[in-house]
Amino acid sequence: MAEVATFAMSDQLLVVIDPVALRTDGESVRIAKDVLSAGAATKVCLPQGPEEFARALARRGSRRPVVVGDDRALMRAVSLLHRQRQLAECVLSVVPVGAALSLAGSLGVPTGAVAAARAVLEGVERRLDLLVDDSDGVVLGALRIPPIRDAEPSAGANGATAVGPGAGRPWLRTCQSLVRTLVPTRGTLPGESGPSRLRVEVDGTTLVDLDQPVEAVSVAPGAAGVAEVEVRPASVGAEASPLRAEGRTVTVSGAHFRYRADAAVSGPVRTRTWEVREGAWGLTVPAVG
Structure with a gap:
């Protein structure tokens, strides 16, 4: 995990804002944009879905990518760059915004918008190990x-928990429960x-x-x-x-x-x-x- 020279304030940045972050905490997104724009030439991208997110990263040119979003947005960016075989040559930055920020925090990124944006401008590169699986998936942390x-039961379109065929018939639910008790399982099932x-x-x-x-x-x-x-x-x-x-x-x-x-x-x-x-x-x- 070696650290190298700090970045130049004049670096051009591609700021990719995850739509979930914008909906969750628009104020933190605005603050991050203001701090980054004050310190570097920025191009802001607001992708509306995974395809636009991937396209923005692929077409970044010489700009340094900055992801504004939660842990899932960070994971998505690393995975995309890995599959594009551009991860080794790219230094990624993240401004954590959203509900799930523990991964970014564990990797040493500040979880406050101002501190994280300043780290993008004034920080250093840290090289990190990566777990790569045999399906080309990646693991950043653990x-x-x-x-x-x-694991939760699946929900229907109205958000209600899906109901099985025994609903409204207690005698049937009792029989089903008895069968499950008597018939041995073949091991742990998914979920x-x-x-x-x-x-x-x-x-x-x-x-x-x-x-x-x-x-x-x-x-x-x-x-x-x-x-x-x-x-x-x-x-x-x-x-x-x-x-x-x-x-x-x-x-x-x-x-x-x-x-x-x-x-x-x-x-x-x-x-x-x-x-x-x-x-x-x-x-x-x-x-x-």
């Missing part, structure tokens, strides 16, 4: 494999929380195998170029000690599982491999001192 405890049977391999070495149910698996950035992996086995009686390892490649396989990467939930998949790319992307952060 990922977690089950349980995902915030359920509970122990899963997964094989976790770190640099080709098995950390835990399918014969050991696990409560959770987490992968987070460690020292430069490696990831820290922690597996929490399902405990019976006394709490089981977590298993830990470090490595550049992490493969998880087994029954269908979902995983949370940064702020997004993906899956279900049967297997996924993540590889650490050292110093794969650059982010503007405040200068130290």
Whole structure:
């Protein structure tokens, strides 16, 4: 995570404003625009959807991209630049605006509009590691494999929770509940929380195998170029000690599982491999001192 020279105040900026940020906190967006425009030549873009967002980044030319938005907007920008194979040569800046800002904060970006905008103008580039999976997805911070405890029932068009065929017929709901109790499940289904049977391999070495149910698996950035992996086995009686390892490649396989990467939930998949790319992307952060 090396820091390099500060940026010139005369840099040309492409300010891409996520529409969600504009709806959520228009005042912070206005403040960020004012601070950035006062310190550099700016071109402001207000994309109305993912395609316009991608097009704006692709056509940035020599301008330094600045994303005004929440963690999802930051993730979208990094993912797009990665898939365009332009991430290594691009220094990305972000002014966090919105409800979900924990990822940006954990990466060293101020979560206040004024401080973040000043960091864009006066900050330094920090090179950060990236987790890239075998479907070309990226993880900026950390990922977690089950349980995902915030799964909610699907909602209908009017926002109401979807109702199954047993609605209004208590006797049918009772029979359905009895059948679910008597028929054994084939493992953890997508969206359920509970122990899963997964094989976790770190640099080709098995950390835990399918014969050991696990409560959770987490992968987070460690020292430069490696990831820290922690597996929490399902405990019976006394709490089981977590298993830990470090490595550049992490493969998880087994029954269908979902995983949370940064702020997004993906899956279900049967297997996924993540590889650490050292110093794969650059982010503007405040200068130290």
